[in-house]
Amino acid sequence: MDKNLNGIKVGVLGGGVSNEREISLQSAHQASSVLRKRGFKTAFIDIITTDRDKVEKTIAYHKIDLAFIALHGEFGEDGKIQEILGQMNIPYTGSEPQSSYFAMDKIASKGIFIKQNIPTAPFIACYKEGAQPFVKKYPVVVKPYYAGSSIGISIVRKKSQLNEALREAFSLQDKVLIESYIEGRELTVGILEDKPLGVVEIVPKKGYFDFKTKYSDGMAEFIAPAALSQQTCALVQEAAIRAHTALGCRHFSRVDIRLHTEGTPYVLEVNSIPGLTTHSLLPLSARCCGISFDELILKMVTLAFYGQKQIQEIKKD
Secondary structure, eight states: OOGGGTTOEEEEEEEOSSTTHHHHHHHHHHHHHHHHHTTOEEEEEEEOOOOHHHHHHHHHHTTOSEEEEOOOSTTTSSSHHHHHHHHTTOOBSSOOHHHHHHHHOHHHHHHHHHHTTOOBOOEEEEESTTOOOOOOSSOEEEEETTOOTTTTOEEEOSGGGHHHHHHHHHTTOSEEEEEEOOOEEEEEEEEETTEEEEEEEEEESSSOOOHHHHTSTTSEEEESSOOOOHHHHHHHHHHHHHHHHHTTOOSEEEEEEEEETTSOEEEEEEESSOOOSTTOHHHHHHHTTTOOHHHHHHHHHHHHHHHHHHHHHHHHO
């Protein structure tokens, strides 16, 4: 362990209030296990409310020196918990509030990608009241604008399936994306220290990479590293780091990409707090570069610790 980290107490924030609560608990317990094994004092902090005062009191009670955020989805990945920690002057892992929000809001992030000339699937945004979208060409992907873990996503191959897909997505949120389906390969790229890691290909055994497939054994094959030419691999990694940087993310993320059959990598989204479960893809992407799970967790803590110290020194100057 870095000698400067000796004696610090890390609060691992897990659980949360979103549909991804169970996945978050798994991520948090995995991270906690590594940190304890490596000699850190830790506190597991289960976030069960969005009430800012209650959350602040819960965190303050544990007297932590640094927060390891393992929360996924709303009130965890969207900048709100990051705002609270910033106001408490507690260093935390991952991106700052605005970047976290941009990564979470698929409409906002796609707007930024378009401005930055980063290829992304064409889309239209639909609003719950009066949604009567006109779709020229199928298939399309229907998804909530503010969710993760492929929750509420449908691939719609013909017009007769569209209304049902919209009903499912609108049952979760009041804004929905209808996105052109990119024919090609499903890829993901981890980012660490603001640099791309290995490219991983996801090959579902049937259907597509939905929530059940993501978190069930044997339902998808993960090829790490993906079988790509050196040139294509570089293009995919470049698209990933450009997306990470365009949203202002820091330290780490995971970028989901569809590689079109014609060779263009289309960025789907940036995950500012990727999963850290046994089924998760950021650890697999890191492993392609010889970085173990334990090393990944320690690096996240180190980046948070030194990043906050640099901010404090800049403010002093």
